[in-house]
Amino acid sequence: MNKEYCIAVVGALGAVGSEMIRKLEESSLLIKKLVPLDVKEAVGKEVTFRSSSYKVSEAKAGAFEGVDFAIFSAGAEASSILAPIAVKEGAVVVDNSSQWRMDPSVPLVIPEVNPESLKDHKGIIANPNCSTIQMLVALKPIHDTYSIKRVVVATYQAVSGSGNAAIRELQEQSKDVLEKKETTSHVYPHQIAFNVIPQIDIFLENGYTKEEMKMVHETHKILDKNILVSPTAVRVPVVRSHSEAIMLELNNPYELHEVRDLLSSAQGVVVVDNVDTLSYPMPIDAQGKNEVFVGRIRRDESVVNGLSLFVVSDNLLKGAALNAVQIVEKMVEMKIPLL
Amino acid sequence: MNKEYCIAVVGALGAVGSEMIRKLEESSLLIKKLVPLDVKEAVGKEVTFRSSSYKVSEAKAGAFEGVDFAIFSAGAEASSILAPIAVKEGAVVVDNSSQWRMDPSVPLVIPEVNPESLKDHKGIIANPNCSTIQMLVALKPIHDTYSIKRVVVATYQAVSGSGNAAIRELQEQSKDVLEKKETTSHVYPHQIAFNVIPQIDIFLENGYTKEEMKMVHETHKILDKNILVSPTAVRVPVVRSHSEAIMLELNNPYELHEVRDLLSSAQGVVVVDNVDTLSYPMPIDAQGKNEVFVGRIRRDESVVNGLSLFVVSDNLLKGAALNAVQIVEKMVEMKIPLL
Numbered sequence: 001m002n003k004e005y006c007i008a009v010v011g012a013l014g015a016v017g018s019e020m021i022r023k024l025e026e027s028s029l030l031i032k033k034l035v036p037l038d039v040k041e042a043v044g045k046e047v048t049f050r051s052s053s054y055k056v057s058e059a060k061a062g063a064f065e066g067v068d069f070a071i072f073s074a075g076a077e078a079s080s081i082l083a084p085i086a087v088k089e090g091a092v093v094v095d096n097s098s099q100w101r102m103d104p105s106v107p108l109v110i111p112e113v114n115p116e117s118l119k120d121h122k123g124i125i126a127n128p129n130c131s132t133i134q135m136l137v138a139l140k141p142i143h144d145t146y147s148i149k150r151v152v153v154a155t156y157q158a159v160s161g162s163g164n165a166a167i168r169e170l171q172e173q174s175k176d177v178l179e180k181k182e183t184t185s186h187v188y189p190h191q192i193a194f195n196v197i198p199q200i201d202i203f204l205e206n207g208y209t210k211e212e213m214k215m216v217h218e219t220h221k222i223l224d225k226n227i228l229v230s231p232t233a234v235r236v237p238v239v240r241s242h243s244e245a246i247m248l249e250l251n252n253p254y255e256l257h258e259v260r261d262l263l264s265s266a267q268g269v270v271v272v273d274n275v276d277t278l279s280y281p282m283p284i285d286a287q288g289k290n291e292v293f294v295g296r297i298r299r300d301e302s303v304v305n306g307l308s309l310f311v312v313s314d315n316l317l318k319g320a321a322l323n324a325v326q327i328v329e330k331m332v333e334m335k336i337p338l339l
Numbered sequence: 340m341n342k343e344y345c346i347a348v349v350g351a352l353g354a355v356g357s358e359m360i361r362k363l364e365e366s367s368l369l370i371k372k373l374v375p376l377d378v379k380e381a382v383g384k385e386v387t388f389r390s391s392s393y394k395v396s397e398a399k400a401g402a403f404e405g406v407d408f409a410i411f412s413a414g415a416e417a418s419s420i421l422a423p424i425a426v427k428e429g430a431v432v433v434d435n436s437s438q439w440r441m442d443p444s445v446p447l448v449i450p451e452v453n454p455e456s457l458k459d460h461k462g463i464i465a466n467p468n469c470s471t472i473q474m475l476v477a478l479k480p481i482h483d484t485y486s487i488k489r490v491v492v493a494t495y496q497a498v499s500g501s502g503n504a505a506i507r508e509l510q511e512q513s514k515d516v517l518e519k520k521e522t523t524s525h526v527y528p529h530q531i532a533f534n535v536i537p538q539i540d541i542f543l544e545n546g547y548t549k550e551e552m553k554m555v556h557e558t559h560k561i562l563d564k565n566i567l568v569s570p571t572a573v574r575v576p577v578v579r580s581h582s583e584a585i586m587l588e589l590n591n592p593y594e595l596h597e598v599r600d601l602l603s604s605a606q607g608v609v610v611v612d613n614v615d616t617l618s619y620p621m622p623i624d625a626q627g628k629n630e631v632f633v634g635r636i637r638r639d640e641s642v643v644n645g646l647s648l649f650v651v652s653d654n655l656l657k658g659a660a661l662n663a664v665q666i667v668e669k670m671v672e673m674k675i676p677l678l
Contacts, residue, residue: 154571171517194578199617206640208637230639232647232649234582275542279678282536284529302568
């Protein structure tokens, strides 16, 4: 008989947490119990899961007893304190924050890209940054076949990456601008409605933002440390789904039709690329979908073996909640011992 | 005594045309008469210029008699027919459309970049594409000092580049989305509100859009035919001002502080780049301004002599109306014979 799991979701009421619960509902995992955890203020609120109702408990020591998997989307600070506690209480943690990603003892996993890393887990598994996940799902088949030398990427990132408050901020500011009223900003340092902000996360000493350097370091940890990455991360007034203009230099020559075939048959990828029907990936088409959409596939003549792409995916799903749930599924599928 | 000029604006009521009239008002040019021209349907409407009122006449043969400069912003088709007529009637044409830009007999001019090309004019002078202008104003001082090998650019372009109808479309769609109503698209093939569209202008055989190839060809004609350009042009839900993430490979080593100094003292450029105050160029700050704003200046470690920038400018001003008026001013300043 297959094992039935007890799964906790930490940050169950957040933008990503609520998507995690939906993705767990759709999953083929046998789940005997859901444990929704959140901050003290949310205790007692109800979450529906596979037609049962579960009350939210406080995410704190003791909450993880009997839990097999604890999927965290509660931010780096909460994760730094609670993840080791969860592990101590017997749960395998899949953490969506940046807290553990670069820890050498923590596997950083995209199931389509590096599932074998799961075998090395010591209780905590990190979910990569949203911009990294969709980029690497698209680049993995290309790297396997032609070897990627350098990636130049400019992002067009949705506000939902900053949580539900940011979605409300975009909506309220948009309404204010349309009604010619003054706007106020709380989540972002500047107005995001009808604007673009070339800053995501804090600035580091080298002039890059933390978001940009995540794309560099996580690419090295997940795919290949030899790939050179030049990132620019920009917030755009889109609710959901990140877009990325990606310009690649490959180490080997390629044919465009081969790349299209490779991507078309790649796991988790959908090619949307037909100039006759003006079809290409866009955020409004990707939202609510599980796949990574790739289009604008074209030869970059400005460099040897140059290849350009436009990649879009729902940042709350494959970029966060879905990937975390897929990590759990992959561990079960690969029969990896928990703790 | 300095000459006083008669200046016609073709497409006087459009998004760019009306900005041209405002920029002519602010100009130091001695203007004895403004001739606002537009389509038949607009004839009789009034345009105010330096506290005089001028009636709109039809843009057609005969309308350019006595005109010294005719500044066109009426699209490529109107320009293909009317520009030669205007020249025949004695006017020097400064054309904002794509019609004449790549014609070898037509100078394509950004006054800060290649004013000397004006000397070769034969009646028609072309105003470059908006995305090209702001990019090259920022790149010119860098190219002069370090020699640019390759430019990778991803754009974040405002809807006003498609005219007033596109601004209304963005506003109406945004309102519909906020009120949870269905949206309709007329100007763009897809919804632009809360979305990004990785297509500007039509697709060409090589998989690039015409907008993207304009950035390649115009860079070659204006700045240097040896510069390699890899463009991705994307429409974003912004009313005014284009943004560009630009990643450069230079032929010579540089110091970041030298680049900052160069840009700070470059004509038409304002450096906005202070991570302590979270200052960088953004569309909402650039709109209505004449300058090209440059920030996020940082070393790109993924390539030898790599340099990354974020460049923003008002697409209707330096990207169109202002540059056209500056071409007229520069011709007068350089005492270039008209016809």
